Amino acid sequence: MKLSVNATMWSLRAGMVFTVDGPPMPGGTLRVRGERLAQVSPYSSDSPTYDFPHMAILPGLVNAHTHLEFSHLDVPLGQPGMGFTDWIRTVLSHRRTESVPKSEAIAAGVQESLRHGVTAVGEIASPPYEIDTLSRGSLEATVFGELIGWSRERFAESMQAWEPFRDQDAQEESWQFGLSPHAPYSVSLENTLTAVEKHRKCMPYAMHLAESAEEMRFLETASGPFRALLEELGIWRENLFSGGRTPLDYLSVLARADRFLCIHGNFLSEEEIDFLSQHREKAGVVFCPRTHAYFEHLRHPLPELLRAHVPVALGTDSRASNPDLNLLAEIDLVVRSFPQVSPQTVLEMGTRTGAQLLGREGQMGNLAPRKLANFTVIRWPESPSKDAHEAIFQDGLPEVVATVIRGKPVFDVEGLFSDG
Ligand SMILES: [Zn+2]
Known part of the structure; x- marks a missing residue:
């Protein structure tokens, strides 16, 4: 049969x-x-x-953070331990020269996910995005449309790209749509607020936050490697941003939404963990252990987050910073790196908490x-x-x-x- x-x-x-x-x-x-x-x-x-x-x-298994468009890569881009902004330069140049169609890479990522026992993903989508490629593979997904832009014009253009996806009627049962203001160095706080204010009801939000030491320095001082990168890309303007910020400023904006995910959270402070704890009914962190290891970031505050009852899910991030999309390898690394966290808790992170953060706890x-x-x-x-x-x-x-x-x-x- x-x-x-x-x-x-x-x-x-x-x-x-x-x-x-x-x-x-x-x-x-x-x-x-x-x-x-x-x-x-x-x-x-x-x-x-x-x-x-x-x-x-x-x-x-629920892989709460992926970018399937990089799934055709045989090995991660750059080298382990490289500076984060140098890695971004490598990603940008890869995007300019890539000849594999995006839909092919996404289809490869879907098949690889299924082979690794992953049944649902939190997928960050960059425009143009063909949702059919995902849904054809039967994988369940929360698709977060990526938003970037320091200027109002660039940001409006970015929002516009996702207009057709926000139409609830167009959504299939196996996937739902969310938005992802990309990161504090690629989208301004003001534009992040605009995105949240416009669709805060029901739509989940995901943002890369507190990911690298370079990002923390940029937020605090508006200088360093990210400032240099923005200048190089012709994005930097006088008075664009003068520093004096922390990830908490972004978390406070995201907390206006019905549900939000802090992606990575490698450098979250005690105060930010506290804030997430107070919002734990609708917020959580997605930890990407092998990507964290690839960049050789300092120790992840996972034990502190769990102690504060902040939901923490697991993600692979993309094959641009990880050799594969095997969520069991992420679970295994957490079990080995954090002996104080029980294997049972880590399995929950890779299943139930992932479903919860993607807004699918009623179904999976x-x-x-x-x-x-x-x-x-x-x-x-x-x-x-x-x-x-x-x-x-x-x-x-x-x-x-x-x-x-x-x-x-x-x-x-x-x-x-x-x-x-
Ligand atoms: Zn990511």
């Missing part, structure tokens, strides 16, 4: 099922009806449609009745260690064997679902 979204009801038992809501279930069973989960239960002796004793099931992020049947099947060790969460990584990075979205296998390397 070849499964389709129309298949009425089927069930799957696995060696271990991680719902993320409660303790892992050895021999847990999922019952799927159409696109949704009908039941999630501990071991039962009923014979299921599929029985995978050597596999574990995770909720579909955990395995529970009525949620979408979005899940990831990984190889489960022969003799798993006692702590099931630790067992996920006991033999190194787990192998993703299948990815299911809305009850439909969208990646199935061993043909697990081809007979039932």
